[in-house]
Amino acid sequence: MTTLHLGVDVGGTNLRFGVFADVECVASYRTEMNLRERCAQAGTAEAAQKLVLEALAGGYHRLREQCPEIASVGVAFPGFVTAEGVLRQSPNIPHLEKFALESALADTLQLPVLLENDANAAAFGEFWALRQQNHAAQSLIYVGLGTGVGGGWIQSGRPWRGEGGAAMEIGHLTVVPGGRRCGCGNQGCLEQYASAQGLISSYLEYTGMNADPKIIAQLAQDGVPGAQRAFQTLAEHLGQALAHVVKVLDCRQIRIGGGLSGAWNCFGAALETSLRDSMIPALRDTVEIAPGNAGDEAGMRGAALLAREVLFD
Incomplete structure (x- = not known):
């Protein structure tokens, strides 16, 4: 009997569940749930934690x-x-x-559970996508552009968390000193310029109008200056x-995922130029940057494969 592993990718506005036999997704489920708003409305830590556990358990069952x-x-x-x-x-x-989520969910489901940062998990999913292509890379930087900006780093085939779990939090690098206020408590974080929000x-600042990212992407493709400028800023x-990160890590593979990666044609060329x-001259033209290959499955796949490798190998 084939052993199956469930991967759950928790986003700010939806949850994705996928059951994997090795790297193949054999069943999946997605639910639209704005955890950001729901947890804010919950009002207390206890209520928010209960909400998250119920949502995860519901998808599992x-x-x-x-x-x-x-x-x-x-x-x-x-x-x-x-x-x-x-x-x-x-x-x-x-x-x-x-929030001791790993042990709380394990108690709820009566199953082994592994908790990982979403970008680290997606990085591992993308790394496996490279392996499927017989790529020789041993390290990979992943950036997820969605509700926030997450970063993951695969080193020697495994995610690197750092000592306290905050490694590769690229979204909270300061790129505009004194800039927009971030949810982490600082100002001018990358997340405030390169995420969906x-x-x-940026589009609101340049045009005075509010619009959904999909609409901004369509406007940019149609040549609307304010939309193009918003993507240029991103x-x-x-x-x-990323150039600073590469200088520190000397990693040659970068993959961009998350919901905004679907608008790669609006910002990909400008991103490559900016990078x-x-x-530094010694590293120019040595780094390959591209949209991710694993698509919506990256986070689920990475989480499932990590659970298998860490809990069973």
Whole structure:
């Protein structure tokens, strides 16, 4: 009997559940749920934690009816995750500080659970996509552009968390000193310029109008200056931040994922230019940057594969 592993990708506005046999997704489920708003409305840490556990358990039980052989659960969650499976903070989802999510969900489901930062999990999913192509890379930088900006780093084939779970929090690098206020408590973070909300804020600043990222992308493709400028701002700040990261890590593969990666044709060329122009001469033209290959499955796949490797190998 094939052993199956469930991967859960938690986003600010939706949850994705996927059951994997090795790297193949054999069943999946997606639910629209704005955890950011729901947890804010919950009002207390206890209520918010209960809401999250119920949402995760609900998706698991729905898929377990189809796949009773699920042996473990990997959860990709936005925020600072410790090696002990504690969510120290989720800047974009309120009331979840110091939440022992890994052990709480394991008790709820009576299954082994692994908690990982969402970008680290997606990075691992993208790394496996490279492996499927027989790519020789041993390291990879991943950036997820969605509700926030997450960063993951695969080093020697495994995610690198850092000592306290906050490694590769590229979204909270300061790119505009004294700039827009961020959910982490600082100002001018990359997340405020390169996330979906950052794109909306830039478009509002340049045009005085509010619009959904999909609409901004369509306007940019249609040649509307304010929309194009908003994407240019995203690309310039992201490229500069990534250049600094590459200088530190000397990693040659970068993949861009998350919902905004679907608008790659609106900012990809500008991002490549910004990255190259911001790089030290010795590293120019040595880094491959591209949209991710694993698509919406990256976070789920990475979480499931990490649960399998860490809990069973």
